Amino acid sequence: MKKLVLLPVVIILFSCENKKNESTDGKISTDSLQTVSNKGSLDKNDSPKTVDEIKAEYAVLNNQLIAKKLDSTSFDYECEEVSGNVVYYKQNGELKSIKHFHADSHFSSVENYYLKNGKLYFIFKDDTLWSFDGGTTEKPETKDEIEQQRIYIVNDKAIECLEKKFTIKSSAKNNPNTENIQNVPSENCSYSELQKTFEVLLKNKDQKGKINCIL
Template identity: 40%
Template structure:
């Protein structure tokens, strides 16, 4: 009789333990679901902190090759040519990269970061190259480079940063771009940026080789 009572007690204890473990697992699962739902519910970034976070997420996805990319090239009678790449995540456009050259002495890369069809950040690197003046510098070229970073909320710039530096072809002491501090500059109207973005969006459906803006 005592043996029967002992067995019943053990079965009851095991049942309670399994039930408690199941409840704990359910709580963990519900928490995971709520976090995932919260992540997907993040809207258009508006503050500097939100913009930087959204930017970092896009760059990480880019480095991990987890974005779908579609590129199209254009040529404007040899005066201007370039490549536009549209990056998507889960079917949504999140980045446009525009690399282009004008004549022989200017090149640029413009990047437009997008969330829910709204522009929140742009990065631009423009390079103008030329020969150094002076007989001693013959055949030596220099690249004058300007990097621009613009934080945007509701199509208005809220912070504009810039850095300028020069890279010389025969110099052994060129500056290291990542070690150069950005300087805060006065923000300009974003009208031209928005127009450029609209042109890039519209160009996606045009045939290869067409002239951008035509």
């Protein structure tokens, strides 16, 4: 009898884990910066120096990522209860972006790092914490609490940090349209922890296949 009760829970966990894995492609990110400039990329040797220039540079690169026009290599890793995947995107041999996905049973995160001339200029981070939210044993309902961060970087310093928080419920008929939710300035505009992760990812850029914990 206990096995029958646990079966729906196992199904939900498996379904959510699959959803997390699928999201690693969807969160490159198709989510826009809302006020992205339609102008083209800066000159090859110029690095973006303002928020508007960062948005323009990001828009061009993100369109290339979505269209799968960049070369890529990747590896997976296992770290106790956390599983991760890292993808490196290059254009003509130059590293342009790193996508880092990691998850445990109830939490997943996708970090996207964007570079030009070897310098980091933008980070988009998307975290999801899910939990059961009512329903029945046979048909449980879930709730996703999502937090997004956008960090604009010039000369290794964050010049603007924005965040967006919202909740998605499986039982809701009208979940929020995320494009309509405004970004707000972060209370602490810093990316020191993400910088540490970024440096570890750079050191492991030649890894392939499946490896042990890197973080």
